[in-house]
Amino acid sequence: MSLKRKLLRQAGALLPAGLLRSLGRPVALFFHGVERRIADPALQFNHHTLEDFHAIAAALKADFDVAPLTDLGAVLKRPERHRRTVFLMSDDGYANTQLAADVLEDLHLPWTLFVSTEHIDTGAPNPMFQARRFLHHAPDGVYRIPHVPEPIRLNGARAAVAEETIHGIRFLPADAARETIGAMAAALGRGGAADNGDYSSERFLTWDELRGLAARGVAIGAHAHWHWAMHPRENPEMLRQQAAMPRQRIEAEVGPCRTFAYPFGNKRDVSALAWRAVRDAGYDYAFTTMSGTLSARQNPWLLPRYGLALQEPNMAGTLPLLRLGNPRLARWQRGLN
Ligand SMILES: [Zn+2]
Structure with a gap:
């Protein structure tokens, strides 16, 4: 766990609940996959255990208002009226997000799944x-x-x-x-491009499976075509492809696709050309993995998002404090103008 995350948790555990509630602002949260059992933590660190994921989902249900991304525009206009609003998301498109779908469906929690479409097309591993x-x-x-x-x-x-x-x-x-x-x-020395070795957790969804999730109400967004960062050393044509191709593929195979999440998505992983390519490809909003809370003053193609730790015992304490990241986020966004 990062030092920042540890400090956030300790502060969240110490401050009074009333103060924390008043600090709260809408946030975007994301996870990757969900597995029944983690056999190799060095390689499967992107996956929650089913038990831990269930605990996180139940806590979100109890302490927050989990909203569909179609509400984002209205929430951004009046963030102070949505202190407990959470937008829940998953990245990459692992087949095991079907386990997450079962948990979230039981709890009636809406979510968005961002997929890297080349991996859905070919099954090639991340x-x-x-x-x-x-x-x-x-x-x-x-x-x-x-x-x-x-x-x-x-x-x-x-x-x-x-x-x-x-x-x-x-x-x-x-x-x-x-x-x-x-x-x-x-x-x-293994097999072909789609070979995941013994790691079934790394298998990507197929288009049929994605259509199945969409039919159950899961919103499908784009996470680039190939799962690689859209950083400043990437060439402009590749950035345009990484932005435009996933939307074309999702709209051809599943349905409308209005939102994007950057692979990696941290400070050095998104360039000034990248967010413009995403904007120009026709997305309404795009999410990074920079910490912060959501507001209409932010660049809508560089919105903050918090990656859920494998265990989150005190989200009621930690999520309101994500706003401490907002000044750094604002500086970063200005630097990419
Ligand atoms: Zn990813």
Whole structure:
């Protein structure tokens, strides 16, 4: 858990409930997948256990007003009247979000699922998952991988070299990153592009399954085409594709798509050209993963969103304090103008 998140929780536990309620503002929250059992925390850290997810959903039901994204425009106009409003979202489009759908349907909680459409089209695993799988599970040895300047030495404990390598490839342009990830997958020596090894948690939904979720009331949004950050080193044409293609695919296969969430979505993962490409592709709103609460003064294509920790024992305390992130968010948004 990050230090910031720890401090947020401690403050949230100490402040009186009445004060916290008055601080509250509408927020966007997101999760990834939901699994019955996590076998490998180093690779499956994007997935809540079903039990923990149920606890989070029940707490949202008890302490907040979970609203559909179609309410966002009205809520943004009067955020002070929606102190307990939460918009719940899931990213990527893992097949196991069908477990989340069951939980949320039982509790009558609306949510939006942002999918990376190339992965729905092809079943290809998330590229960062592929990189981590190589780094943690390739046989011991020295590997020369395109666009990684130094040979990667894998032996014994892998955590440090894995994180260092991920950090080094994270801001590659997508074309180069595909070569890097392809070489890692080949070096691991597994099967084809859609091979998830033993990790069923990493399987993506199919279009049929997505249509099934949409028929149950889940709103479907876009999360780029290929799951790669739309950062400042990416070329403009690729940014346009990453913005426009998922909307085309979702509208062709499922139905209207008006909202977008950036892959990674943090401070260095979204460029000034990226949000303009998203705006120009016709989305009404787009979500980052910068902390903050929602307001109409913000750039609607750079809205804040909070990633739910694997366990969230005190959301009534922590969520109102997300507004502490608003000054930093505002500075960042101004810097991307
Ligand atoms: Zn994602």
